[in-house]
Amino acid sequence: MDLSAISPTLLVASLMVAATPILLAALGEMVVEKAGVLNLGVEGMMIMGAVTGFVAAIESGSPWAGFLAAAIGGAAMALLFGFLTQVLLSNQVATGLALTLFGLGLSALIGQGYVGIKANSLGRVDLGALSDLPFVGRVLFGHDPIVYLSLLLVAGVWAFLRFTRAGLILRAVGESHNAAHALGYHVRRVRMTAIAFGGACAGLGGAYLSLVRVPQWTEGMTAGAGWIALAIVVFASWRAERVLVGAYLFGGITVLQLNLQTAGARVPVELLSAAPYLVTILVLVLISIRARRGGAAPADLARPFHAST
Amino acid sequence: MTNKTFLALAATLGLTGAALAQDDPIKAGFIYVGPIGDGGWTYQHDQGRLALEEEYGDRVETVYQESVPEGADAERAITQMALGGADIIFTTSFGYMDATNAVAEKFPDVKFEHATGFKRDHPNVSTYDARFYEGRAVLGTLAGHLTETNKIGYIGSFPIPENIQGINSAYLHAKEVNPDVEMVVTWAYTWFDPAKEADAARAMIDQGVDVILQHTDSTAPQAAAEEANANGGRVFTFGQASDMAEFKPEPRVASIIDNWAPYYIERVGAVMDGTWEQQASWGGMAEGEVVIGEITDAVPEEAKAAAEEMIANITDGSYHPFTGPINKQDGSEWLAEGEVAEDGELAGMDFYVEGITGDIPN
Known part of the structure; x- marks a missing residue:
């Protein structure tokens, strides 16, 4: 084994790329859950974002149009979920699962004519001399714009929830929708907005896969990333900065296992491939143990709200 | 519908069915x-x-x-x-x-x-x-000429004889033109998963591999190499199964086509x-089932000539890619000087040749 072949700089740079889809999706889902809604359809929204983004980028020739379409596609899927759960008061868990299955099927249908086509990808941002600095140059200044957008979103969501009045209202709705309602806040409107935001983020995450990371469209290409995103929200105990840590940790393990294999580590390949998922399970168990002593979940998470109650 | 008409209908259908079956x-x-x-x-x-x-x-x-x-x-x-x-x-x-x-x-x-x-x-x-190993021999020759880091990558799908033949054949012929060459094998455990293939290619590129052969079916590794080249890298790939011509003239410099x-x-x-x-x-090549796609101008003239000569020799049967002396990975003799591998042995190939590091997973 030749571990010296693994360059820490490139490892960190690749893990940021590998983590960006789940980071975006997890961040969106965190906001949704902060508003008291559990949307298990992240996978479905991501894959719809991946396909609408890819199709739009191919048809228009611009990856930016692709990302825009992906955000709209993801949000549209999310609003479908919102309509069912917030207006028709359907069960959130069941509706979320249905949304995932629906998204996987519909995306396969939409993407049928687009398999194996090459899309224009986004280039890296050129920051001139900054990008040439050792280590930090490649890690901090050598990425495509969406990586920076995802980091900005993390900071934005963090600041929004912590410092703004709107963020306070959103958290209030998630902690006690009855109290928020009694104070005159529009619980359903707040939740719908959060759901749409979550969908748009998941859509962007999906499009990052199909437009930058791969870049190609294949059926089922999200391959469970949406579920990982859901786990990361719990792992992060509903805090934006920890979502970032969780996503990068997961991305890091994914990239590291491939690098270890390439470097010739004598560890069974199957174990290396399963490593990211094993770590996710482990983390969830640890979190659950802690959760029994209070926990950090919004108090009204997944509870239906109707103004009459 | 009464029973009687139904039966009559069924009989007519049956008869026409039988009549149609003729042609x-x-x-x-x-x-x-x-x-x-x-x-x-x-x-x-x-x-x-x-x-x-x-x-x-x-x-x-x-x-x-x-x-x-x-x-x-x-x-x-x-x-x-x-x-x-x-x-x-x-x-x-x-x-x-x-x-x-x-x-x-x-x-x-x-x-x-x-x-x-x-x-x-x-x-x-x-x-x-x-x-396919005939084609891999040609790609291996090109890879040996092209590599500057002396690291050639092979994205394997599954550790089955077909892949192992390819890895051995590519390595042997790369080493023939470049004795310092090293073979890096990554198993993707899939035939077609663009995300995984792209990640595997990226991990290789990050570790200094500059020529990538793939035994998986998507164009994702080509796209990963193209991206690396757009950012100042120097990585070459080969089309797999199909020509993958949209990545010409580089990173894709040649291809192994199944016909x-x-x-x-x-x-x-x-x-x-x-x-x-x-x-x-x-x-194989003689039957026209394995074809080497256009070798682009990104390849130096002498390497191209060597590859073309090999194609000619394999096609007319004067050269077999597995011709001794070849040792197995553990150093024991597999083929003696001038000996040619038998088909039965190739079909069940489960060992690396001497010089390749790493184990074949079970």
Whole structure:
């Protein structure tokens, strides 16, 4: 084994790329859950974002149009979920699962004519001399714009929830929708907005896969990333900065296992491939143990709200 | 409808059905492991199917199913195709081996053709394969010339003989022109998963691999190399199964193309004439089943000439890519000076040759 072949700089740079889809999706889902809604359809929204983004980028020739379409596609899927759960008061868990299955099927249908086509990808941002600095140059200044957008979103969501009045209202709705309602806040409107935001983020995450990371469209290409995103929200105990840590940790393990294999580590390949998922399970168990002593979940998470109650 | 008219109707239908059966077209079915748009393996099989339609016109009817997973689902898909009236079914991936034989037992009148496998448990099962290692020898030669970091990467799909032949063949011929060359193997455990293939290619590029051969079917590794080159890298790739021409002139500098059309035309023709018999076909460059796609100008002139000479020698049979002296990984002798590997041994190849590090996973 030749571990010296693994360059820490490139490892960190690749893990940021590998983590960006789940980071975006997890961040969106965190906001949704902060508003008291559990949307298990992240996978479905991501894959719809991946396909609408890819199709739009191919048809228009611009990856930016692709990302825009992906955000709209993801949000549209999310609003479908919102309509069912917030207006028709359907069960959130069941509706979320249905949304995932629906998204996987519909995306396969939409993407049928687009398999194996090459899309224009986004280039890296050129920051001139900054990008040439050792280590930090490649890690901090050598990425495509969406990586920076995802980091900005993390900071934005963090600041929004912590410092703004709107963020306070959103958290209030998630902690006690009855109290928020009694104070005159529009619980359903707040939740719908959060759901749409979550969908748009998941859509962007999906499009990052199909437009930058791969870049190609294949059926089922999200391959469970949406579920990982859901786990990361719990792992992060509903805090934006920890979502970032969780996503990068997961991305890091994914990239590291491939690098270890390439470097010739004598560890069974199957174990290396399963490593990211094993770590996710482990983390969830640890979190659950802690959760029994209070926990950090919004108090009204997944509870239906109707103004009459 | 009364019982009587129903019976009459059924009888008429039955009769016309029997009459039609006389000059029914031959129905050929294809089971694909990926989507026909994968731009690689399955795409080439589908080109073979289209060539079949072109050749026989109305006398043949083809059906296919895409993205059939290897495993329990394959048996269901093959059975369904046999029940659907297929006369001959081509199952086009190694992992369909047991499913093909299981279904063949239940449908003795249907002919089965399994690609790249070695099990022919029933008289109605044939196997067919192509000598991809011949093409890999040519790509290995090019890789040996092109690499500057002396690290060549091979994205393997599954540790099966077909992959191992390819790895050994590519390595031996790269080493012949560049004794310092090192082979880095990554197993993707999939035939077609663009995300995984792209990640594997990126990990290789990050570790200084500058020529990548792939045994997986998507163009994702080509895209990863293209991205690396756009950012100042120098990485070369080879089209796999299909030409992957959209990545010309680089990173894709040449390709190994599978051409199944001659075989499909021959075998369906045999079913029409009633001369179909069980066989194990293994065609290569000489039969036109393995073709090297255009070698682009990104390759130095002498390397191109060496590759072209090798193609000529393999095609006319004067050179076999596995010609001794060759030792196994542990240093024991495999082929003596001038000895040529036997087909049976190649078909079950489960060892690396001397010089390749790492173990083959089980």
